[in-house]
Amino acid sequence: MPIQVNLDVMMAKRKISLNELSEKVELTLSNLSILKTGKAKAIRFSTLEAICKALDCQPGDILEYIE
Numbered sequence: 483m484p485i486q487v488n489l490d491v492m493m494a495k496r497k498i499s500l501n502e503l504s505e506k507v508e509l510t511l512s513n514l515s516i517l518k519t520g521k522a523k524a525i526r527f528s529t530l531e532a533i534c535k536a537l538d539c540q541p542g543d544i545l546e547y548i549e
Contacts, residue, residue, distance in 0.1 A: 486546045487520045492537050507532040 493503060500518065504511050509529060516522050517529075530541055537543075 489518045506536040
């Protein structure tokens with residue numbers, strides 16, 4: 483898949499656990515884990531916005547296009 487999800491990298495930089503992020507963005511652990519592992523086929527803008535707000539980052543810090 484040409485879109486790589488770098489959520490784990492941003493979480494490590496911000497020193498935040500999956501459980502803590504799950505509570506902040508009000509997303510289940512399983513859905514957040516699917517996104518973190520790059521197995522997600524889509525992401526809602528509202529979810530991306532909540533993650534960016536919780537991690538104080540930009541969407542480009544989480545999503546990367548790789549040919």
